[in-house]
Amino acid sequence: MATVVSQQPITSQRPSSNFKASHFLKEPLNVPIKLRQKQFKIQATASQAPLLDPVLSPSKTIPQSYKKKSNEASLILIRHGESLWNEKNLFTGCVDVPLTEKGVAEAIQAGKRISNIPVDLIFTSSLIRAQMTAMLAMTQHRCKKVPIILHDESEKAQTWSHVFSEETRKQSIPVIAAWQLNERMYGELQGLNKEETAERYGTQQVHEWRRSYHIPPPKGESLEMCAERAVAYFEDNIQPELAFGNNVLIAAHGNSLRSIIMYLDKLTSQEVTSLELSTGLPLLYIFKDRKFMRRGSPVGPTEAGVYAYTKRLAQYRQKLDETLA
Template sequence: MFLKTIGTIQLNSSGNEWGGCNKYSNYSLQLAKRSCMYGQSKLHLLHALSSHSPGLYPLSPVSQNTDDCKNNTSVESALILIRHGESLWNEKNLFTGCVNVPLSKKGVEEAVEAGKRISNIPVDMIYTSSLIRAQMTAMLAMTEHRHKKVPIIQHNGSDRAKEYWSQVSSEETKRQSIPVITAWELNERMYGELQGLNKQETAERYGEEKVHEWRRSYDIPPPNGESLEMCSQRAVAYFREHVEPQLQSGKHVMVASHANSLRSIIMYLEKLTPHEVTALELPTGTPLLYIYKGGEFIRRGRLVGSKEAGVYAYTKSLALYREKLDELFQ
């Protein structure tokens, strides 16, 4: 039912004028263009694109007044959600959960393909789970981004690691980087005693219905594992506390995560009921784009489609960003 809803979404490429930080960005671009006219290098234009969101790195504090930020309709930012590409255990049809399994060859290709689809969408920050399949997906996808910024995984083991090991001493290098924050809260649901078991064999042993209930119900956990509801308590809480403030401040964010952590986040974004979320299926390596504006999340485009243009309907500001990339990297 959910997929059908997505399939019939009206694509609208005309609305949503970008303001806030993007006005800043347009201003920078104009300055940069003028610099080019006066014979300076294209580096200025690159600077302007880099400063799309001012104070990107290190992470700048965002406004404390959440209500002000939420109601600020002049800020419009992009949110990309992506489930990791196929893992080696997806390939073998094994319950994976929190087991740290890497991508399969097909998963690597899916991540690169996903990167092509989002190569014209601005990305200022990346959040991933602490699992390698989500991190590989984000890194591989970014190799295709036309901006060619370098994603840098931030150390998070200790305060010293956070502040000292991750230091970068060049402002220019910082501008050409994208901070990548890893968080266990975005991990796949803990699949408990099912982890490592074959999904087909488990269904034969316990019955299709029981296994479907474990996999898709909202509040029934698999044996000694997390239900979607339990997974959502940490994943959505993390999203609200860490990702949403970045969007509110005008930053464009990609979240690379997992089937069930993302199902719970999408449930929150789209206000799905526990019944509706049972029908939500996320394919591996397929990016979804939302526009955040005035406290609302608006999904753009469809969940399936082989070409970028078929997946995303550009806002005016996304089109402008793309135009600048074309100018810079033709």
């Protein structure tokens, strides 16, 4: 039975072994430019934060110098809502199955809980259950912006998905889908029933396959292997956005998120074995002064606590209240 990770606010330093100081030394947005330059023009002046602009063609000049948008950013992590194979208790891994009705409700509920927390950019895995979760959650956000999946798999996909209205652009949130955030590849367990597999191979063996850090399931990825690609992606593509001041939502999976949380909270390979994430539960981190601070899970849109954590969150919420009053 899944348990929720501790919701106690804790402060954590990023593990120095994984820390890439170069992200903070080079011009901000180097990596974001790489991510977006083909499809988005980035607007910026010395005093203005860059804005994603899907209006203009990829060939437009990208400004070279940027000013940091903010010293603080929010990071929301959501494990997808219940999938049809969670319901059937089947090992899922990289098999691309959709949400159940309960999973849809969980995603909507997660959206309500984060509806007052700023989101500038969304990252999901390439799997539909994570993408459904992100999209459904954003239907509840009070900013009312439309999440738009970026298609840069080919030049044609980029060209054909352009948005030609500046006004519409401002009302959009880019969604970047990355396979590196996918669930751990479960190898020859994919599609097998978890209970039957435990009966066949023994509870201890199956527990090791599911929760140990180093031991992979047959022909699949260990958590360590999953962490290698998920954390590298986080460091290279997501952390620079946070460092720049962009607020990020990640919708992903039990194991890809466990590995990212291990990195954020500096857990040992032993500690991560007892970390369990519930489906559809949003977790909030604040990235400030190059540190990640876990702020637990917002209980609901009207709950005061979480907005009191930082002035910036409180101000964002107040702005929403005023705009929507």
